[in-house]
Amino acid sequence: MMVKVKRPNVKLDRKKIISAVIILLLFSVILFIWLRPEVKPEEYPTVEVTPVGRADVEVYGEYVGRVRAQQFVEVRARVEGYLEKMLFEEGTSVQKNQVLFVINQEQYKAKLNKAMAQLKKDEALALKAERDLNRIKPLYEQNAASQLDLDNAIATYESATASVSMSEADVTQAEMELGYTTVRSPLSGRISERHVDLGTLVGPGGKSLLATIVKSDTVLVDFSMTALDYLRSKERNVNLGQRDTSRTWDPYVTITLADNSVYPQRGLVDFAEPQVDPQTGTFSVRAEMPNPGQILLPGQFTKVRLLLDVREDAIAVPSKAIVIEKGGAYIFVVRKDNTVEKRFIELGPEIENKFVVERGLAVGENIVVEGFHKLAPGMKVKVTVPVKPSGESKTE
Numbered sequence: 001m002m003v004k005v006k007r008p009n010v011k012l013d014r015k016k017i018i019s020a021v022i023i024l025l026l027f028s029v030i031l032f033i034w035l036r037p038e039v040k041p042e043e044y045p046t047v048e049v050t051p052v053g054r055a056d057v058e059v060y061g062e063y064v065g066r067v068r069a070q071q072f073v074e075v076r077a078r079v080e081g082y083l084e085k086m087l088f089e090e091g092t093s094v095q096k097n098q099v100l101f102v103i104n105q106e107q108y109k110a111k112l113n114k115a116m117a118q119l120k121k122d123e124a125l126a127l128k129a130e131r132d133l134n135r136i137k138p139l140y141e142q143n144a145a146s147q148l149d150l151d152n153a154i155a156t157y158e159s160a161t162a163s164v165s166m167s168e169a170d171v172t173q174a175e176m177e178l179g180y181t182t183v184r185s186p187l188s189g190r191i192s193e194r195h196v197d198l199g200t201l202v203g204p205g206g207k208s209l210l211a212t213i214v215k216s217d218t219v220l221v222d223f224s225m226t227a228l229d230y231l232r233s234k235e236r237n238v239n240l241g242q243r244d245t246s247r248t249w250d251p252y253v254t255i256t257l258a259d260n261s262v263y264p265q266r267g268l269v270d271f272a273e274p275q276v277d278p279q280t281g282t283f284s285v286r287a288e289m290p291n292p293g294q295i296l297l298p299g300q301f302t303k304v305r306l307l308l309d310v311r312e313d314a315i316a317v318p319s320k321a322i323v324i325e326k327g328g329a330y331i332f333v334v335r336k337d338n339t340v341e342k343r344f345i346e347l348g349p350e351i352e353n354k355f356v357v358e359r360g361l362a363v364g365e366n367i368v369v370e371g372f373h374k375l376a377p378g379m380k381v382k383v384t385v386p387v388k389p390s391g392e393s394k395t396e
Contacts, residue, residue, distance in 0.1 A: 046382045048370035049334050050318070052361050057311040059349050065223035065255065065304035067296050070288070071187055071215035077103060078180040080203030083196055083210075090193040094185045094213065101183040101210055103202065108181055112174035119167035126160035133157045189215035190294070216298055219291045221255060221267060223304045224282035233308055240272040240285060249310050253287040256303040257295070265290045269306070315361055316354040321369040322347070331361070332368040332375055334383055340368065342377045 077083075085102035088094055136153040139145035185191070192212045196202055202210065225240075233240060240251055251269045256262055267289030276283045287304070289296065296302075322329050322345075330344045345360030361367070366383070368375065375381065 044338075044380050044382045045374050046371060046384060047332075047334070047340075047368045047375065048384050049366040050321075050369050050385070052315060052317065052363055052365045052367060054313045054315055054363055057314045057316050057351055057354070057356055058307055059309040059311060059351055061225070061229055061306045061308050063223040063225065063304045063306065065221045065253075065287075065302050067289075067298055067300050067302060068220050068222060069189075069214040069216045069298040070218045070220055071189065071213075072298070073186050073189075073213045073215075074209055075100060075183060075185070075191075075211045075213060076208040077101075077183065077202040077206075077210055078208075079103060079108065079177050080201070080205045081105075081107070081181060083198050083200050083202050086194055086198060088191055090191065090211075092191065094189065094191045096185055096188045098185045099182055100185055100191070103181040103183070105178060105181045108174065108178040112171065112178050115167065115170040115174040119164065119171050122160065122163040122167045126157070126164045129153070129157040129160040183210060185213060187213060187215055189213045189217075214298055216291055216294060216296070219289050219296050219298065221253060221287045221289050221302070221304060223285055223287075223306075224280070225272075225285050225306075227276050227281055227283070229308065230276075230283065240269050249307065252307050253289070254305045255289070255296075256305070258300070258302075263289075263295065263302075265292075311348070311356055314348070315357045315363070316351070317357055317361070317367060318369050319350060319353050319355055321367055321372070322355055323372070329355075332372045333361075334366040334368060334381065337380075338383055339378055339380050340375050 081103035083101060084104050087099050087102070094100065133153040133156075136145050136150050140147070140150045190213065192214070194211050195209050196207050200207065202208060230240075252266045253269065254262055254266055267287040269285060269287045271286040273284040285306075287306075317331065322331055328344050329347050330342055333341045333343045335341060343360055346358040348356030348358045350356075368381075371381075
């Protein structure tokens with residue numbers, strides 16, 4: 001008896017295998033796409049740039065100064081006597097020729113009256129001597145009087161006229177002394193407290209200083225500059241204390257008050273010492289400053305800021321954009337293809353967080369002002385410009 005063996009369906013199994021392989025491949029592709037790392041675009045460091053331009057740059061120097069009055073006058077008694085009156089309020093403003101003090105006048109009036117009386121007596125004697133001379137002259141011409149009589153008459157007349165001149169001088173002196181008993185202000189300004197009390201003997205035999213007057217509607221500010229500042233100013237043909245009509249500017253000063261506020265008025269340098277103090281290496285400079293509101297008080301110290309020079313059409317860049325090291329100073333310049341270049345430059349003076357660049361930069365070039373610490377020469381960067389007032393920024 002023969003047994004029949006059933007053979008499997010090969011065609012059907014092959015189809016299943018192919019389907020399974022296809023499904024596995026699709027799953028592998030999907031899994032590969034899903035699990036593969038995301039390729040990010042290349043990122044460049046972001047920097048802030050500003051273009052290089054030209055402008056007039058003002059160069060200042062800062063010093064310590066002292067304010068003093070334009071005029072300081074001591075009011076003194078020129079004649080001796082007892083002080084009778086004081087006709088002003090201490091610490092107030094007084095005007096020129098205003099009466100301040102009155103000294104006892106009795107003795108000076110008496111002296112003037114005596115001098116005037118002596119003058120009248122001498123004038124009378126001189127008149128008599130002139131009449132006698134006029135009578136002697138014709139008699140002498142007629143030989144009725146001797147030469148001795150004529151000489152005596154001439155001598156008497158000349159002596160009498162000399163006595164008149166002396167008496168006139170005595171009267172003038174007595175009038176002056178009487179006038180000195182009324183003490184007037186020699187200038188307009190502010191007067192101090194009185195230095196003597198009423199009833200005090202003042203003048204040559206006593207205390208002569210009565211008060212002081214300060215003219216401070218214009219003050220002087222004194223400060224010292226170094227010899228190096230002088231040399232630098234000479235290099236730019238700036239002569240401190242001398243007016244130069246060829247310049248469009250003058251060396252002016254501003255000062256800072258005790259509360260760190262800036263005084264609104266400006267002063268001009270009107271004097272510079274022609275020699276340097278060998279002990280300090282400095283020379284004295286003086287500026288004249290308006291003081292209409294009497295804000296500045298003589299004797300106070302203040303900070304002085306002096307305009308030393310104006311660098312016309314200079315290139316100035318922010319100090320924060322410059323790197324200073326032993327080899328010199330350099331700055332990063334962004335080229336047109338947004339790559340950076342390390343550029344060494346020659347620096348001039350620093351003014352208000354900016355450096356004047358003497359050499360190494362050209363107008364129109366873009367320099368990096370923020371983000372240069374992460375740069376290397378030749379690196380490509382993403383450029384932004386400083387934020388505009390509207391709050392917008394521009395990106396290249």
